[in-house]
Amino acid sequence: MAGCASHTAQITDRDGSIVAGTDILLSVEWSRVLDDISEAQVVVAPDAECCAALSRVRTWRHKLAIYRGTVPVWEGPISSSVEWTVDGAVISAVDILGWLDRRSPHTTQEFVDHELAEVAQWLVDDGFAPHDPGHAVTIVAPSRIRGRRSYQADVGQTGDHLRDLAATGIDFTALGSRILILPEDHSARLASLSDADFADELVVVEDGLALATRWVVHGKDGVKGVAGGVHPYYGLIERVVEETSILDDASAEAAARSRLAASCPAPVFLDSQEATLSPDAGLDVPALVPGWCVDVTTTQTCRTISQALKIATVKVKEDSDSETISLQLTPAGVGG
Structure with a gap:
């Protein structure tokens, strides 16, 4: 089950040596993101010895590692800032993709x-x-x-x-x-979820703005790929995009097919940037990886759905009061 757990954190040097521990964590937040860089932040209230160690922390030289219980869940270079206050330090980091x-x-x-x-x-x-x-x-x-x-x-x-x-x-x-x-059409499932696995009521949305029945992808120097056309149900809804990194027609056509698969039929998903999980949800939090799917069934609204949704973002927050685990779920591609 998702459960609840306490976090610890550690700051290490480029050579692997420990720069500082974080004995008293006032709050911790970490995420995992699909197709982009994830971020993490810890707020530390150090004792005198830890304070001296934290004074030596430097951006891009040192790395933040976060553990949920005893399981490592996140690491990456301390990047954007270190803020030292009279009460402690706020340390912000990005994952390895930030490099x-x-x-x-x-x-x-x-x-x-x-x-x-x-x-x-x-x-x-x-x-x-x-x-x-x-x-x-x-x-x-x-x-x-x-x-x-x-x-x-x-x-x-x-x-x-x-x-x-x-x-x-x-x-x-x-x-x-x-x-x-x-x-992009990876379809491996991690779990099956229902209304009872979410802490909040779910809202089901059909995203008409994302619907397209025909895609045209323009590459470099006249390269072009087309997928789709007049749909027997929706009619014709066209989108054109430029991808200058594409250098041949076959690649442009593949890109057009990929976009078509994600936009027709109209995507249906849970309307929440952060669908908060119940502690009783049948998921192992460290195993939540963007790009994998969960099967979601919800029957609480007039538009019921039972489909695979792709994990786009995992976000975990812990403070003195509680731990919250949130997922951003998007329509799965072909094979989802």
């Missing part, structure tokens, strides 16, 4: 008819190549989309290139020091 927004491609590379998951792995490995904080890449499953991509040394940020690639058929997320790459 890639501070890295550029180090090699000029062109991929022709290449599996997109392998292109994503190259971007990550190349970004970390000159100075690796300690990372690993796991391709959970291939995207089954092949295409042409080109990258030039010292042009653009690696993180932006990875997000652009995620718009055309892959997903990625950070789990500690490991970066997971998976297909």
